[in-house]
Amino acid sequence: MTTNTNTTAPTAKCARCGRIxxxxxxxxxxxxxxxARLDRREAAAREAGFKDAAIDKALQLIADHGIVxxxxxxxxxxxxxxxxxxxxxxxxxxxxxxxxxxxHACYHRAAAHMLAA
Numbered sequence: 001m002t003t004n005t006n007t008t009a010p011t012a013k014c015a016r017c018g019r020i021x022x023x024x025x026x027x028x029x030x031x032x033x034x035x036a037r038l039d040r041r042e043a044a045a046r047e048a049g050f051k052d053a054a055i056d057k058a059l060q061l062i063a064d065h066g067i068v069x070x071x072x073x074x075x076x077x078x079x080x081x082x083x084x085x086x087x088x089x090x091x092x093x094x095x096x097x098x099x100x101x102x103x104h105a106c107y108h109r110a111a112a113h114m115l116a117a
Contacts, residue, residue: 012026012027014032014035016038016039017034041062041114042055042059042114044113045110045113048091050109050113053107054104054105055107058113067111067115069115073116074091075090076112080096087099089106090112091113092109094109094112
């Protein structure tokens with residue numbers, strides 16, 4: 001926690017993005033609400049056993065708004081990586097080519113896991 005030179009009020013910065021925190025809950029947590037939500041989503045995906053590369057691609061998919069809920073927070077429509085196709089995904093399964101082979105969990109499922117958390 002540092003003191004702002006312009007005022008006497010103490011300020012705190014988010015440990016993840018560096019923005020100034022204003023609410024008491026955010027200051028106590030050390031992160032803003034958005035960054036805390038991102039951390040919870042990443043933790044849920046890691047606990048489910050997704051690889052780091054899949055988590056990174058899932059975060060990018062979420063940031064690009066390439067995944068939208070179809071039925072609540074259970075089924076999602078996902079844009080393919082080349083942008084021409086569309087798949088349906090859930091936490092348990094995905095109808096993309098990698099999901100149908102089921103050798104590894106695809107990043108679409110990781111994104112669904114993150115949004116459902």
